[in-house]
Amino acid sequence: MTNNPDYSSLTGAAYVLHEEKLIRNLELIRSVKEEAGVSIILALKGFAMWRMFPLVAKYLDGATASSLFEARLIYEEMGCKAHTYCAAYTDREFDELASISHHMVFNSVNQYLHFREKLQSQYPQISCGLRVNPGFSKVEVDMYNPTAPGSRLGIDAEHLKDGLPEGIDGLHFHALCENNSYDLEETLAVFEAKFGHLLHGVKWVNMGGGHLMTREGYDTEHLVRLLRQFKEKYQVEIILEPGSAIAWQTGDLIAHVVDIVDNHGIKTLMTDVSFTAHMPDTLEMPYRPGIVGTVDSETPYRYRIGGTSCLSGDFMYEYNFEHEVKIGSKLIFLDMIHYTIVKTTMFNGVHHPDICLFTRDGRLEIQRRFEYSDYKNRMN
Ligand SMILES: Cc1ncc(COP(=O)(O)O)c(C=O)c1O
DSSP: OOOOOOGGGOOSOEEEEEHHHHHHHHHHHHHHHHHHTOEEOEETTTOOOGGGHHHHHHHSSOEEESSHHHHHHHHHHTOSOEEEEOSSOOHHHHHHHHHTEEEEEESSHHHHHHHHHHHHHHOTTOEEEEEEEOSOOSOOOGGGOTTSTTOSSSEEGGGGTTOOOTTEEEEEOOOOSSBOHHHHHHHHHHHHHHHHHHHTTOSEEEOOSOBOTTSTTOOHHHHHHHHHHHHHHHTOEEEEOOSHHHHTTOEEEEEEEEEEEEETTEEEEEESSOHHHHOTHHHHTTOOOOBTTEESSOOSEEEEEEOSSSOTTOEEEEEEESSOOOTTOEEEESSOSTTTGGGOOOGGGOOOOEEEEEOTTSOEEEEEOOOHHHHHHHHO
16 A cells, blocks of 8 residues: 655655655565665664664664664664774774674775774674775765775775784674676676675675665666676675665655745745755765656746755756745655754754654654754753
């Protein structure tokens, strides 16, 4: 059953996660993991709506953290320890993080050696790995390409020519972003060429995130074949840690038109949401979010969409609407769950949208409403 939500009861801005769509993604991901015989874990950096963690835990093998707070959230709300990778672990946080992690991945040999003695004496149950940098990626935007020349993320092959330091069980690479299985295949060929000499000596390989297996047209059978072949060849456990794929196209951001301003004939819909505060990737990546009721061809109803902050660039260039838009209209921004809610800010003190769930049985629940105190408490 596919329900269409009725958003008329929403009076303020809101992210709305559709439970049914999330379940559909999780089912697909679980089938890949079962057919390929790999572990798939949720990358919290992409989706951290923790009230959904018990559901996620039914389908996936846990979660990966990139910080102490993410690891704590996994521990508290998913009820398991984390597979942890931090770009740089600090002495201050290390013990707490180690106590709630089952795997720890290090971004440099230096960092691993700094903590090795502590790990071996106090946390012998933790399986340690190194993040390596294949120096190859199909990602074209540098902001999202961890393998660009000079990257700080992952160890270059030349530093591991002579093998791995004692105590390392696994290798981790992350080189994809919204990619397909054919991109993974090319990346794996480079990874094997550069790090193949180490692969027979490890227990596991974590192939990072960026596997957008829930996007329409993704060839999951090809992915399964690739993973099986790799596993067979090196006799290693494989872990994938997607974020986007889990919450891909699972919900909307609902906004309202508060005013319409006209400057030299350019009409801007002033809304109660902000691109910089509530959809930052639209400016960072950048990309144009889909909006319900707009078309590609030109119409008489052309409007810019204005964010509510005072940042000059907090707007999207003209969209063509099928119908005239009036003050009070709702705007529905599509696919606004992954990498949005986790990245919001309260810049300008702008009101944070509610976080809502559209349940499988058709109810629209407000799970979280933000208050002035949320803003105030961040400042002091
Ligand atoms: C180390 C690591 N793992 C996993 C992910 C999740 O990637 P995605 O959400 O594209 O699947 C990221 C994203 O930046 C990452 O940096």
